[in-house]
Amino acid sequence: MPALTAFKRQWNIGSDDFVFPGIAMLIIRGIWLLVLVLVYLAHHQHFNSCKDGQVLNAFFFGMIGLLASKVVVNICLIYHSSKGNISECSFRRHVAQVLYVKLALFIMEVVWLVMGTYWATFEYKNCDFIIVGTVRAMVSLAWIGVFVFTIMFIFLFSPLGNDSSSVDDASNIWRRRCRLICCSFRADDSLTSDAYSDIAKLVSVYFQGLDLVPSDIAAGLLLVGRQQKSSYDNMATSSSHQLYGDRHNVLGITESPGSTPFQAAPWMTVQKACSVMKFALAAYGWPFYSYSHLPFGCCVLCCTSPRVSLSEDQLEGADCCSCNLVSIEKHMDEHKSSCDIHYVSLTNQLFINPFSIFLDHDLQAVVIAIRGTLSPKDAIVDLTAFADIIHESFPKSYKAHKGMIKSAQNLLERLKRDNLLGRAFNNEHANYDLIVCGHSLGAGVAAILSMLLKPDYPDVQCISFSPPGGLLSEEAYKASMEYTMSVILGDDLVPRLSIQTMQDLKVDVMTALNDCPYPKYQIFCSLPFRALKCNRCLLDETDSSMTRPLVQNTHSPQNSYTIETITNSDVHTNIQEAVESRDLLRLQTPFYAPGCIMYITPASNVDDRPCCSSEEEYTWRWAGQSEFLFLKVTPRMGADHMPNNVLNALTKLLSDTPDSIIVESQQTLST
Helix, strand or coil, rough: CCCEECCCCCEEEEEECCCHHHHHHHHHHHHHHHHHHHHHHHHHHHHHHHHHHHHHHHHHHEEEEEEHHHHHHHHHHHHHCCCCCCCCHHHHHHHHHHHHHHHHHHHHHHHHHHHHHHHHCCCCCCCCCCHHHHHHHHHHHHHHHHHHHHHHHHHHHHHCCCCCCCCCHHHHHHHHHHHHEEECCCCCCCHHHHHHHHHHHHHHHHHHHCCCCCCHHHHHHHHHHHHHHHHHHHHHHCCCCCCCCCCCHCCCCCCCCCEEEEEECCCCCCCHHHHHHHHHHHHHHHHHHHHHHCCHHHHHHHCCCCCCCCCHEEEECHHHHHHHHHHHHHHHCCCCEEEEEEEEECCCCCCCCCCEEEEECCCCEEEEEEEECCCCHHHHHHHHHCCCEECCCCCCCCEEEEHHHHHHHHHHHHHCCHHHHHHHHCCHHHHCCCEEEEHHHHHHHHHHHHHHCCCCCCCCCEEEEEECCCCHHHHHHHHHCCCCEEEHHHHHCCHHHHHHHHHHHHHHHHHHHCCCCCCHCCCCCCCCHHHCCCCCCCCCCCHHHHHHHHHEEEHCCCCCCHHHHHCCCCCCHHHHHHHHHHHHHHHCEEEEECCCCEEEECCCCCCCCCCCCCCCCEECCCCCCCHHHCCCCCCCCCCCCCCCHHHHHHHHHHHCCCCCCHCCCCEECCC
């Protein structure tokens, strides 16, 4: 922090990022040097018997000299890159000069490699096989190193080149990246072009003034997570309140004024959530089944034929080897579900999500299950995060995530076009309920789709598993509480994601990096010791900069950052700009996760707990939106979002507390 400046441009790497690569290259080059020296000392008297022995001799001398020079340069690079803390770039001002020397040596090495390649290919006759094998091995490994260097150069190259580039320049670059990710090389329609433009604008504005490289962000997240944990531990030792229930209070977050109590609907139970979650999981099809049944899941699907053959009007999209249909049947068999597959759509395009319709005879319900994020096009929908009015017939205050609105509207159009629900609710199933469900992206689309279906199906029920946080405006969220239930597990990242929380995290990361007195390599070195339950092995956690409750400050109305706390004027300017942007965002309409929130947490206080093991116990309660207005940076924030972990937690919870489900579901909750 900031990015390394070399050759009059900035790169996607910091001057303090060369410690670990330098050590790795030092070890590799040292071994190569030792091998070459030993081979030369043992066989140099045989060089003259080889064809073009002078070339061979020059190659060995040149490579030994180059490798020795690289060892010395790597030692210098490690030394200069390790100086100072993250924000003290002046201590590492000589790193660029060392890199210039490395580049010169690299060019000379390529010349010598060409010489060695020519000799090992054409002039190796009459030579000892040890000499020939050594040269060929050295040349092969060196060319692999050249290839790796080229790939790294491409990844580290920054198209912007300097921090004075405009937002428009950054937007154009991100728009091209979106097209590349989606393999969209032909002319885009207006809808796709608008989506790319929205994402490019959102990302470029977010990263404007953020002079950080990827390793800075990783280190910042580690520091913010440690500061959050410190605040959490202080609260745990000084209070007898429930650990997970009151954690948001120690972080300085309170319920929004004017909170109104709501009564959860009778159907909002753990049992209902557990029964429906299997459909949300099955909607992911063969990729997730293969992942959750490693290593033979894919082989099982390919070697199994589906029991049910769907007609053309029941299956849309290509299903190679019927793997998706088989995976759905496997999921239903595992959970002993009595259901029929009514319709499966595998079409995945921008704003068109795969979904399935089931007839669950145990629940007596028609279930629409919408797939979550599983492709680059789904990710584009996730990132189309600006707000828009849900439907022209709704009040203008009913706004939601723009990308998910478009996906829900397209899905509704397909339901009506093919009369899918009309065919499902035939005479035999006319009294069945309608349930809309999904996980992650599918949860957000399901929540909006249920709002669009509400006029025609007044008794619609929606269960959103791990829904995105910045989904509905306050008015739309309150309206959804009547017929929508969200299920959130532990430290799940996605229900806490919104433009506001991302801006808060940006401020937290920048401030934590600036305040940290330790070099970056030392922060990363602490990770193995944390895994071994030795958190104090490298970092002094009694240091005030490591334990300051940074998240509490960012949510405090009196929050301010003074120049006295900032060691670098450029960093101070960037932080002040980030704080101002955050404060402006807080003046805008906040967005929330949908419906009544069933919050599932571990019954014990274990931050580094195993991934939903069978021995783990859970508890649940109704939660308010205030608990999801900040990002919890923990080792579990990704694992708690996985749909199989959500289902495992629900199953465990159901087996532990079967008799209290209906009683607890009637508890009063607030917004």
